[in-house]
Every structure is written in C-alpha cells, then in structure tokens.
Amino acid sequence: MKSPQLRLPRVDLAAVASTVQSQFRDLNPKEPGQWPIVPKVAAWVGAGLATLALGWFLVVAEQTQALEAAEVREQKLKTEYRDKLAQAINLEALTKQKQQVQEYVTQLEKQLPGKAEIDALLSDINNAARDGGSLQVEQITPGQVVVKDYYAELPIAIKVAGRYDDLGRFASNIAHLSRIVTLHDLVVQPAAKDPNGALVMESTARTYRYLDPEEVAQARKAAAAKEKGKGKGKPAPKEGKK
Numbered sequence: 001m002k003s004p005q006l007r008l009p010r011v012d013l014a015a016v017a018s019t020v021q022s023q024f025r026d027l028n029p030k031e032p033g034q035w036p037i038v039p040k041v042a043a044w045v046g047a048g049l050a051t052l053a054l055g056w057f058l059v060v061a062e063q064t065q066a067l068e069a070a071e072v073r074e075q076k077l078k079t080e081y082r083d084k085l086a087q088a089i090n091l092e093a094l095t096k097q098k099q100q101v102q103e104y105v106t107q108l109e110k111q112l113p114g115k116a117e118i119d120a121l122l123s124d125i126n127n128a129a130r131d132g133g134s135l136q137v138e139q140i141t142p143g144q145v146v147v148k149d150y151y152a153e154l155p156i157a158i159k160v161a162g163r164y165d166d167l168g169r170f171a172s173n174i175a176h177l178s179r180i181v182t183l184h185d186l187v188v189q190p191a192a193k194d195p196n197g198a199l200v201m202e203s204t205a206r207t208y209r210y211l212d213p214e215e216v217a218q219a220r221k222a223a224a225a226k227e228k229g230k231g232k233g234k235p236a237p238k239e240g241k242k
Contacts, residue, residue: 128173135162
C-alpha cells in the first residue's frame with residue numbers, strides 16, 4: 001500500500017499582499033493604538049531603527065573619533081619612548097661626550113685673552129716680529145673693539161718690512177702664539193727705493209677675547225634696545241580715504 005502524500009496548503013501571496021496593504025489604509029495617526037498589527041510592528045521596527053541610528057551618531061561616532069585620536073597618541077608615545085630609551089641606553093656615552101666638549105670649550109676660552117691681557121698680547125706680537133730676523137716693525141696699532149654676543153674682536157693694524165723669509169717667519173710666529181690671533185687682508189709689495197729687495201707687508205691682525213658677565217649683560221641690553229628702536233622706527237600704516 002502506498003503511504004498517503006502530505007500536501008502543503010497553498011498560500012495566495014496576492015491575497016496576503018492585498019490584506020497587508022489594506023491594513024495600511026485609512027490609518028489615524030492620532031490613535032496608533034487602534035492600528036492593525038502589521039502597521040504597529042512596522043512602526044515599532046522603524047522607531048527602533050531610528051533610535052539605533054541616533055545612538056550611533058550621538059554616541060558611537062564620538063567614541064570612534066576618540067578611539068582614533070587615542071591610537072594616534074599611542075603611536076606618538078611609542079615613538080617618544082623609543083627615542084628616550086635610546087638616549088637612556090647611550091646616557092653614559094653622551095655624558096662623557098658632553099664632558100669632552102666642555103673641556104674643549106674651556107681650552108679654547110683659555111686661548112682668548114682677557115681685557116687685562118691685551119697689552120701683553122701686543123707685546124707678544126711685537127716680539128714675534130723681532131724674533132730671529134731683520135724684520136722692521138713700522139706699525140702695530142690696536143683699532144676699535146667690536147663687541148659681539150659673547151666675545152669681543154680687536155683689530156690690530158700691522159705694517160712690517162723685511163725680506164721674504166722674515167715675513168714668512170713672522171706669520172709662523174703669529175700662528176704659534178699662545179693666544180688666538182689671525183691675519184687678514186694681507187698686502188705684500190716691494191719697498192720703495194730699496195736696492196736690497198725688501199718687502200713691505202700690511203695686514204690686519206684680529207684677536208678675540210671673551211666678555212665678562214657685565215659686558216655680556218650690556219651687549220644683550222644694547223641689542224634689545226636696538227631691536228626696540230627698529231620697531232618704533234617703522235612708519236604707521238596709512239589709512240585709506242573714506
């Protein structure tokens with residue numbers, strides 16, 4: 001015997017759609033409680049979706065922006081941590097290097113004459129010209145001191161006459177002085193009416209000395225006053241004609 005076959009009931013989709021559509025007709029918005037079940041469910045679902053969307057824009061979106069900002073800050077802090085970790089690892093070497101630089105600066109400062117040593121330096125330059133040769137010193141004249149931010153520059157006009165070897169020995173003696181002295185604007189020419197072929201050298205020697213604390217304060221004060229004067233000297237903008 002054959003088993004009886006189950007037959008599923010047929011569903012008329014057109015009738016269902018028509019029934020659903022009919023429930024949305026003539027709805028009274030002032031009395032939603034009396035709506036049919038389908039419009040009520042649709043209204044609840046719509047309200048829920050609207051609530052979720054509003055919550056997303058008001059809460060979740062703001063939290064997302066805060067999270068992105070925190071991630072950027074995290075990367076920045078990681079980079080700073082790596083840099084500081086590298087400095088901490090090399091701290092001993094950096095401290096030693098700083099001490100070496102400070103010692104080098106101190107050594108250079110010792111080569112700069114102080115205000116009271118300028119006369120002795122002029123005497124050393126004169127001795128360098130007269131040392132071991134027939135060089136004749138015609139002029140060693142200090143010029144006007146030029147004050148910089150942290151040091152002062154003293155130009156010294158020099159004029160000497162002698163043979164070529166004497167001039168070279170004089171330049172070498174200047175280079176080996178215990179203080180820093182540099183030669184600038186060298187001009188060498190034959191001496192007038194000298195049958196022995198003597199040469200005359202004119203140059204400007206420059207030496208540098210460090211400033212004491214009072215001079216540093218005065219230099220900064222003068223620079224600040226100069227900048228302030230420049231600001232006052234600017235013409236005021238002209239107003240346009242009304």
